[in-house]
Amino acid sequence: MFCSFLVRFKVVELNEKNRKIERFKEKSIFKNLENLDVVLSNVLTGDKEYTLNKSYFIRVSCLTLESRQKIGSYLIKAQAFSEEIEFQNQKIVFEETILNDEKSSYIRKIDLEDFFNLKIKETINIKFVSPTTFKFGDEYYVEPNPYLYLLKTLKKVKEVFPEGDIKKDILSMPKYVYKSIKVKSVDIKIKDIRVKDRKYKGFLGEVEFDLSSVEDKFKKNINYLLYFSYFTGVGEFSEYGMGQIEI
Numbered sequence: 223m224f225c226s227f228l229v230r231f232k233v234v235e236l237n238e239k240n241r242k243i244e245r246f247k248e249k250s251i252f253k254n255l256e257n258l259d260v261v262l263s264n265v266l267t268g269d270k271e272y273t274l275n276k277s278y279f280i281r282v283s284c285l286t287l288e289s290r291q292k293i294g295s296y297l298i299k300a301q302a303f304s305e306e307i308e309f310q311n312q313k314i315v316f317e318e319t320i321l322n323d324e325k326s327s328y329i330r331k332i333d334l335e336d337f338f339n340l341k342i343k344e345t346i347n348i349k350f351v352s353p354t355t356f357k358f359g360d361e362y363y364v365e366p367n368p369y370l371y372l373l374k375t376l377k378k379v380k381e382v383f384p385e386g387d388i389k390k391d392i393l394s395m396p397k398y399v400y401k402s403i404k405v406k407s408v409d410i411k412i413k414d415i416r417v418k419d420r421k422y423k424g425f426l427g428e429v430e431f432d433l434s435s436v437e438d439k440f441k442k443n444i445n446y447l448l449y450f451s452y453f454t455g456v457g458e459f460s461e462y463g464m465g466q467i468e469i
Contacts (some may be wrong), residue, residue: 356458
């Protein structure tokens with residue numbers, strides 16, 4: 223099963239000297255857990271500073287059942303005992319794990335059987351909801367290039383995707399298949415960002431990928447990759463909250 227859900231936390235002790243909400247700087251709010259195959263968003267707020275006793279949300283995407291079980295057990299205990307942890311220089315407690323909310327585009331879960339039976343589409347709309355940048359070699363690219371888009375997802379497929387014929391088929395696809403994906407429409411804006419105290423550029427917005435030029439025998443696998451990217455994030459620094467998408 224692949225799943226994404228929301229975690230609500232509250233600031234219970236404020237650091238008056240540093241109330242800043244950091245973005246693209248910390249890998250995890252789950253500092254006591256190791257070897258997690260997860261992708262975390264930044265704090266989902268337009269605020270620039272934390273406020274005492276105010277609640278905030280982060281999105282968590284689990285790529286393996288083991289990671290989901292680890293985080294689930296940890297959150298149950300932390301919420302039951304109101305365990306205080308330090309996050310971004312503040313003391314916080316976890317209040318709620320939100321697994322079901324039809325109104326939220328950040329919450330989704332899908333069993334493998336359903337995932338492999340998803341409707342195959344020839345055009346797929348993708349919305350980049352956090353700044354995204356791609357890297358190839360030593361160069362960074364601030365554009366929704368389909369080939370660069372799927373490179374990171376392919377890496378995650380190799381690391382965590384369930385073993386079987388589908389995984390083998392995806393990983394054995396020739397490179398020309400990815401390059402046959404066309405950009406049908408694009409509406410993006412460029413934004414300056416800082417990741418780990420270094421300046422980069424990223425883009426936000428929407429793109430429509432056209433798979434009509436992809437050979438029929440490969441279209442299903444390309445669909446799998448694009449749907450899987452919802453959970454993995456795309457591009458560089460997804461472990462810091464970049465490259466979050468809706469699809």
